[in-house]
Amino acid sequence: MSFWLSKTLSEMTQTEWEQLCDGCGKCCLNKLIDDETDELYYTCVACKLLSDKDGSCLHYPQRFEFVPECTAITPQNIASLDWLPDSCAYRRLYLGRPLPSWHPLLTGDKKLMHKKGMSIKGKTIKETRVKDLEDYIVIWPLQDID
Numbered sequence: 001m002s003f004w005l006s007k008t009l010s011e012m013t014q015t016e017w018e019q020l021c022d023g024c025g026k027c028c029l030n031k032l033i034d035d036e037t038d039e040l041y042y043t044c045v046a047c048k049l050l051s052d053k054d055g056s057c058l059h060y061p062q063r064f065e066f067v068p069e070c071t072a073i074t075p076q077n078i079a080s081l082d083w084l085p086d087s088c089a090y091r092r093l094y095l096g097r098p099l100p101s102w103h104p105l106l107t108g109d110k111k112l113m114h115k116k117g118m119s120i121k122g123k124t125i126k127e128t129r130v131k132d133l134e135d136y137i138v139i140w141p142l143q144d145i146d
Helices: 014-020 060-068 089-094 111-113
Strands: 027-033 042-047
Touching: 014 089
Parallel strands: none
Antiparallel strands: 027 042
């Protein structure tokens, strides 16, 4: 049986936990919160470490050295990370939902995820090239398909 079906999030090993990440890159997009409504908005502005080619972090093991405000997603904090997109495997499993049909653990690679448009591939701009995040609000990161 697949580990994500037989274990709770807190029972997973570090390796299993890391394998849950589909590598979509959506969590590495800059987000805005409206001060008056607390509404969350995604932008297409990516962290300076995010590869637009495949959604991976260019310096994952050292990411906190380069980006101190980067958030580690853990079994201990997953409940509080309501800014994760609904398509996120961590969020889906936490909410009792299955992995989506395009998830790399089910398909063996990221090709279907990219083909279905579920990743940031080819959709972002680097934060170093942006002045006003408000000009880059997008809705595509909210897409959640199975």
